[in-house]
Amino acid sequence: MEEKVMLIDVSKCTACRACQVACKQWNRLPAEKTQQQGSHQNPPDLTPFTWNLVRFTEIPTRDGGIRWLFRKDNCMHCEDPACQRACPVPGCIFKTAEGAVVINQDLCIGCKYCVNVCPFGIPRYDDKTTKVYKCTLCWDRISWGQIPACAKTCGPGAVTFGPKDKMIAQAYARAKVLGGDAMVYGDQYVKGTHVVYVLPEKVRMYDKLAINPSVPISVYLWKDVLKPLSVLAIGATLVGTFFHYIIKGPKRPEEGGNEHG
Amino acid sequence: MAKPKNLIQASTVFERVVHWVLGGSCLFLFLTGFGLMFHSLSFISQVFPPIPLFSDLYPGGYSTMKLFHNLCGLLFAISFLFALMAWGKDTLYFDEDDKKWFRVLGGYLWEVKEIPEAGKFNAGQKAFFMVLFLFWFIMAATGIFMWFPVFPPFLTRWLYVGHALGVLVLGSFLVIHFYLGTYGNPGTFQVMGHGYVTKGWVKKHRPKWLRDVEAGRRSI
Numbered sequence: 001m002e003e004k005v006m007l008i009d010v011s012k013c014t015a016c017r018a019c020q021v022a023c024k025q026w027n028r029l030p031a032e033k034t035q036q037q038g039s040h041q042n043p044p045d046l047t048p049f050t051w052n053l054v055r056f057t058e059i060p061t062r063d064g065g066i067r068w069l070f071r072k073d074n075c076m077h078c079e080d081p082a083c084q085r086a087c088p089v090p091g092c093i094f095k096t097a098e099g100a101v102v103i104n105q106d107l108c109i110g111c112k113y114c115v116n117v118c119p120f121g122i123p124r125y126d127d128k129t130t131k132v133y134k135c136t137l138c139w140d141r142i143s144w145g146q147i148p149a150c151a152k153t154c155g156p157g158a159v160t161f162g163p164k165d166k167m168i169a170q171a172y173a174r175a176k177v178l179g180g181d182a183m184v185y186g187d188q189y190v191k192g193t194h195v196v197y198v199l200p201e202k203v204r205m206y207d208k209l210a211i212n213p214s215v216p217i218s219v220y221l222w223k224d225v226l227k228p229l230s231v232l233a234i235g236a237t238l239v240g241t242f243f244h245y246i247i248k249g250p251k252r253p254e255e256g257g258n259e260h261g
Numbered sequence: 262m263a264k265p266k267n268l269i270q271a272s273t274v275f276e277r278v279v280h281w282v283l284g285g286s287c288l289f290l291f292l293t294g295f296g297l298m299f300h301s302l303s304f305i306s307q308v309f310p311p312i313p314l315f316s317d318l319y320p321g322g323y324s325t326m327k328l329f330h331n332l333c334g335l336l337f338a339i340s341f342l343f344a345l346m347a348w349g350k351d352t353l354y355f356d357e358d359d360k361k362w363f364r365v366l367g368g369y370l371w372e373v374k375e376i377p378e379a380g381k382f383n384a385g386q387k388a389f390f391m392v393l394f395l396f397w398f399i400m401a402a403t404g405i406f407m408w409f410p411v412f413p414p415f416l417t418r419w420l421y422v423g424h425a426l427g428v429l430v431l432g433s434f435l436v437i438h439f440y441l442g443t444y445g446n447p448g449t450f451q452v453m454g455h456g457y458v459t460k461g462w463v464k465k466h467r468p469k470w471l472r473d474v475e476a477g478r479r480s481i
Contacts, residue, residue, distance in 0.1 A: 086421070089323045090300040109324040111297075111407075113421065116414040130318055218418040226425035227298060234432040241440035248370065251446050253461035 001097035004142060005167035006151060008072050009174055009198040010206075011182075012158035015040065015054050015070040019150035019159060023052040023074075026138060026149035046073065048126035051135040052150055057207045071206045072150070072159065075122045075135035076186060077101045077194035082215040083114035083123060085223050099164070099194035100137035108132055119190065119213035137194065167196065174198045189213045268457035269474075271467075273481050279343045280453050286337040287435070293330040294428060297323070331408050338401040345394070351381045352390040358469070359384035380469040392434065400427040 023029070029049040037044050041056040057069040081101045084093040092107035093114060103114070103123070110130040115123045123134045138148035146152070147161040154160075160167065168187050175182040178200050185203060186196035190213060203211050264270065296305035309325035312318075319325045361377035362384035368376040369385075382390070403420040410417045443450050448462040463471045473479045 088297040088300075088327075090303050107323070109327050111327060112410055116410060116417040116421075118414075121414065216415075216418050218422050222418075222421045222425050226422065226429055230425065230429035230432055233429050234436060237433045237436040241436060241445065244369075244440070245444055250444060251369070251465070253448060253459065253465040 001143070003164040004098040004161060004194065005164045005187075006077075006137065006148060006195045007160045007162075007167045007171055007198070008195065009158050009160075009171075010069070010071050011174075011178055011198060011200045012156045013054070013070040013072060014156050014158075015056065015068075016155060017042075017054050018153045018155060019072055020050070020052050020054060022149040022153035023135070024050070026141070027051065027136070046122065046124055046134075048124040048129075048131075048133040051075070051133065055207050057205065059205060069201060069206060071197070071209065073208065074150075074195065075101065075137070076120050076190075076213075077135075077137050078119075078189075078215075079191035079193065080215055081190070082117040082119055082219050085215065085219055086113040086117045087111075088113065096137075096139050096143060098137070098139070098142050100139040100142065101194075102136045102139050103132055103134060105129070105131045105133065117216055117219050119216065120210050121208065164192075164194070171196050171198050185209075190215060265457050267460065269460055269463050269471075270456055270481060271452045271458045271463065272456045273347075274456070275343075276347045277453055277456055279340060279347050283337065283340045283344050286333050286340060287431070289333050290330060290337055291428075291432065291435070293326050293333070296326055297330065298425075298428070331404075334401070334404045334408075338397070338404075341394075341397045341401075348382070348390055352387045353394075355384060355387060359387065378468045379466065380473070381467055383466070389434065389438065392430070396427050396431050399423055400431070403427070 024031070029051070032043060032047060032049055034043040039056050039058075041054070043050055043053070046053050052072065052074040055071045055073050057071070059067040059069065061067055077100055079099065081093065081095065083103075084095065084101065087093040088111060089107050089109060091104065092109075093101065093103050095101050108131040110125065110132065112125050112132065114132055115125055123132045125132050138146070138150075141148060142161070148159075151159040151161040160170075168184070171184045171187075175184050175198050178198070180200070181202050182198065182200045183203070184196060185199050186193040199206065203209055292305060296302050303323075306323045306326045309321055309323075309329065311321040312325060312328070319328055358377040358379065362379065365371075365373040365376065367373075367383055367385050377384075379386075403423040406412060406417065407420050407424060410420075412420075441449070442453065446466070448458055449466070451458055460471075470479075474481070
């Protein structure tokens, strides 16, 4: 299977939220009680059972009006996923050949490491099942040659899915057409994401969108520095004490000392 | 245990029980912690069975191992408070002899004509306990908020770093502690074993303490 990319062109999004419904339907995610927060954004945030959410940002304009920005938010499916680096259980977070990053809830132990290291703030922990959930890029569809449910249902063609190189080329072509501040977001971070945005505005204009996301430095320190160093240190002290014994020798009492008793 | 002939009691029952609860929980935390840290040690998780009545939340393996690691962490955290009661007053200070001891590192690394006299604990043991004190705090504080992450993610990530640093330091210390308590200092293990040691051992390792005990200035 070749690597795939989901392209989200937010300039084409009409915020119909059909993608949210399609996601719930395909993944059999239950409806949830929600809260009116003075916005069309519903539910207010991603949850263990809402893996896909259209975020609404209102930006006042100079002439007293409002510009309305929509952004479909879901897992970015990093090529270098911090969540997978942090996960203590082998195979619990895995990557498919297409580039989807998936949590296997049968193996999840609810440690929440992935929740706390994700540079995009995506995974959500559920208290009842004590497990973590997020978008799977519909890996159970794309591995059979289908496209993700959200892309399948998207009316205005804001969400498309296809071979990585083709989609990224399309993204840059589209950003060029849009002009101004328009940019491509995703392929330049965490060794490339398998969800790529075309943003007509600067990154900071969009709510909850990470600026210059990367695998946190704390994750490198933890997993790539301290982890091997602790093995080295413990091994070195073992070897050190052994050589101390055979070179310097034990400290024996002058009289009446018994060997180890 | 009845006092054996020609042997001197070097530790109380309280000290020995506290030591082994602390040490036992520490070893268990290392075992399960390594199981959580290294995918290659996943076999450790396989000995943990499902928890009866809660088998949907703890179906065995990693889930149970993590639960036991967390609970054992509580035991370790609490037992150190008793360790402070047992050894705090004899370890959390340095005197003049201790400074001299550090200058020759107790004669452990090179030949030293005269090793400065130690009381119940020498300067190295005191330093060991102080480092243990510091990292007990680091491990307990980071551990509890890794278990119940109430801080925002960008802070919680650094708790993982602190916890891993504790593994490095405490792991190395554990090896050295094991060596110095057994093969490195023959006769020492029984201080934490049945509690009785030879007079020769006491003269070598605790001369000031022996004088205090013989003069009735302290019991143990």
